Amino acid sequence: MKKNLLIAVISVLLFACEKEKPKTYPDNILAGQISGPGILYTDLEPNEPLVYSVVKRIDINRDGVEDFELETYSFEQPGFGDGYKKIKPLNLNEIAAPLSDNTCIDTLLLNSLIDKNLNWHASATDLESFSYDYSGYTHHGFWGMSNNLKDKCVGVKINVGGNILYGWIRMDYIAQDGFLYLMILDYACTTGIE
Numbered sequence: 001m002k003k004n005l006l007i008a009v010i011s012v013l014l015f016a017c018e019k020e021k022p023k024t025y026p027d028n029i030l031a032g033q034i035s036g037p038g039i040l041y042t043d044l045e046p047n048e049p050l051v052y053s054v055v056k057r058i059d060i061n062r063d064g065v066e067d068f069e070l071e072t073y074s075f076e077q078p079g080f081g082d083g084y085k086k087i088k089p090l091n092l093n094e095i096a097a098p099l100s101d102n103t104c105i106d107t108l109l110l111n112s113l114i115d116k117n118l119n120w121h122a123s124a125t126d127l128e129s130f131s132y133d134y135s136g137y138t139h140h141g142f143w144g145m146s147n148n149l150k151d152k153c154v155g156v157k158i159n160v161g162g163n164i165l166y167g168w169i170r171m172d173y174i175a176q177d178g179f180l181y182l183m184i185l186d187y188a189c190t191t192g193i194e
């Protein structure tokens with residue numbers, strides 16, 4: 001009787017193993033793409049302004065592991081001030097930087113191809129930073145409020161146990177209480193297809 005039960009259990013396990021196919025991972029996504037085979041899209045509702053100073057982490061492929069950390073900071077007094085908005089890749093993840101500067105984050109036009117050929121870096125973090133005093137003003141990064149951000153995306157690369165997912169994040173500025181704040185509108189990434 002026990003032998004029969006064992007055979008039955010082994011048969012079920014073998015059948016289960018046969019059914020499990022290896023996943024395939026799409027090797028690209030378009031900036032702003034929200035549907036298609038293996039595309040996981042998240043529309044954040046309600047959108048949450050990133051007020052000064054905050055740290056927010058996002059899990060783009062929704063596997064319970066946070067993928068990127070956003071941070072804002074600002075300090076201003078009459079005569080001088082500084083501030084920044086950053087996205088830091090967590091774990092082994094990377095973010096698309098412009099060819100001209102590996103330390104800041106590129107603006108990818110909607111529908112542009114996000115794949116292995118972009119300029120990927122774990123060290124690219126600056127969306128925008130600034131500082132000023134009586135001697136002048138310096139600015140770094142492409143995610144300023146005058147840059148028509150609704151048509152642009154951040155390109156991201158997520159490493160899940162050696163499998164590479166490609167994705168994007170869309171953001172814009174919103175007016176609240178007399179100030180303009182950056183906020184995440186939505187994001188998407190590729191996932192494994194069975």
Ligand SMILES: [Ca+2]
Pocket residue numbers: 059060061062063064065066067
């Ligand atoms: Ca994740």
